[in-house]
Amino acid sequence: MDFSSPQFWIALLQIVAIDIVLGGDNAVVIGLACRRLPDRQRRLGILYGMMGAIGLRVILIFFAVSLLAVPYLKLIGAALLIWIGIKLLLPEHDDGGHEIDGGTTLMSAIKTIIVADAVMSLDNVIAIAGAAGDSKFLVVFGLLLSIPIIMLGSQLVIKLMDRFPVVIVLGGALLGWIAGGMFVSDVAYHDQIEMAVPYAKWICPIVGALLVVTVGKWLAARATAKRAVLVDLAKADSENTPSH
Amino acid sequence: MSKYVIAIDGSVNALRAVDHVIKLVAVDGQNGSLELHLVNVQPPFRRAVSTHISADQIKQYHQEEGMKELEEARKRLDRAGVKYDYHLFVGDPAEVLTRYAKDNGCHQIVMGTRGMGSVSNMLMGSVATKVIHLTDVPVLLVK
Numbered sequence: 001m002d003f004s005s006p007q008f009w010i011a012l013l014q015i016v017a018i019d020i021v022l023g024g025d026n027a028v029v030i031g032l033a034c035r036r037l038p039d040r041q042r043r044l045g046i047l048y049g050m051m052g053a054i055g056l057r058v059i060l061i062f063f064a065v066s067l068l069a070v071p072y073l074k075l076i077g078a079a080l081l082i083w084i085g086i087k088l089l090l091p092e093h094d095d096g097g098h099e100i101d102g103g104t105t106l107m108s109a110i111k112t113i114i115v116a117d118a119v120m121s122l123d124n125v126i127a128i129a130g131a132a133g134d135s136k137f138l139v140v141f142g143l144l145l146s147i148p149i150i151m152l153g154s155q156l157v158i159k160l161m162d163r164f165p166v167v168i169v170l171g172g173a174l175l176g177w178i179a180g181g182m183f184v185s186d187v188a189y190h191d192q193i194e195m196a197v198p199y200a201k202w203i204c205p206i207v208g209a210l211l212v213v214t215v216g217k218w219l220a221a222r223a224t225a226k227r228a229v230l231v232d233l234a235k236a237d238s239e240n241t242p243s244h
Numbered sequence: 245m246s247k248y249v250i251a252i253d254g255s256v257n258a259l260r261a262v263d264h265v266i267k268l269v270a271v272d273g274q275n276g277s278l279e280l281h282l283v284n285v286q287p288p289f290r291r292a293v294s295t296h297i298s299a300d301q302i303k304q305y306h307q308e309e310g311m312k313e314l315e316e317a318r319k320r321l322d323r324a325g326v327k328y329d330y331h332l333f334v335g336d337p338a339e340v341l342t343r344y345a346k347d348n349g350c351h352q353i354v355m356g357t358r359g360m361g362s363v364s365n366m367l368m369g370s371v372a373t374k375v376i377h378l379t380d381v382p383v384l385l386v387k
Contacts, residue, residue: 025292032297032305092288092302092334093295116296123292162287224335230343233307234284234314234332 021171023149024157049113056121071188078183085175089216180208254313257356280328285337338374
């Protein structure tokens with residue numbers, strides 16, 4: 001791929017979209033984890049959290065790029081990407097989140113951030129590597145772009161996604177599309193697939209996108225249906241005893 | 245006794261709806277015949293976020309944001325001496341408003357609208373448009 005080919009520019013746009021959709025949530029987690037800390041600790045926590053998120057992306061991308069060249073590993077990458085896409089379409093947990101700890105100390109905030117940074121950087125990096133293909137330039141571009149998005153963009157990204165929920169669906173579809181492309185381009189069986197199924201290069205991405213959107217929508221609808229009663233949080237102020 | 249739901253999202257549009265209801269009450273003399281329920285709906289986080297953050301923290305965040313958005317509306321009603329109740333939920337605003345009105349046997353949903361053109365309305369899919377599609381309860385739009 002080079003600057004003159006349309007594929008290059010399409011991949012570039014895909015990477016921008018991926019960074020926006022996946023980087024925003026990372027910043028939100030860092031912000032939430034640090035929210036209850038004293039002012040100075042909070043600012044330090046956010047700064048280190050963001051540096052960790054960016055640093056992990058840099059380290060992981062080199063593993064991702066070289067691992068994806070190993071036969072059959074693109075199969076795993078594609079499966080992971082499908083799951084990342086589906087996850088993107090799911091709403092908040094039924095009970096509002098997981099039950100580990102209150103997270104009001106610096107240590108617990110750091111623990112939360114390290115785990116979140118690791119998981120979310122891996123997601124982001126697999127998607128970038130998938131979209132960038134063999135272009136080193138695009139890999140580096142994807143990495144660099146994720147820095148301002150994590151540092152500055154979270155508020156903006158969240159507003160965007162709240163206002164236009166369709167962005168999320170498109171993001172999920174895009175991840176599925178990239179997964180399909182990754183699946184079909186594995187070195188181990190690439191030629192056979194192309195031979196056996198004409199247009200596999202196009203069919204697989206389309207199937208991937210449809211898979212993510214249908215499964216994601218279905219699971220999301222099930223999650224909302226399960227929320228049978230409305231929980232009034234304003235009432236929780238006075239009636240509920242503190243849960244810890 | 246009529247039960248009204250007023251949708252509050254912290255915007256000036258919602259406050260226009262509040263002002264309108266205050267005027268209605270003033271004409272009515274007392275709000276003894278009008279039961280007002282302010283409803284605020286917070287957008288949920290995505291799964292990727294709630295996987296890492298504790299339920300308590302997320303609940304607290306929603307509560308704080310919701311109370312902030314309710315604050316000015318409550319102030320105006322307090323100042324006007326109008327009685328009301330307030331509620332705070334997490335979910336899709338239109339779906340929650342509709343469900344709340346139905347579950348509690350409300351007679352009307354009052355909402356402020358942005359009053360935008362049809363093109364941006366189509367793109368953004370306003371909450372008001374969705375409520376009108378979903379609910380059986382009369383909807384009063386205040387522009």
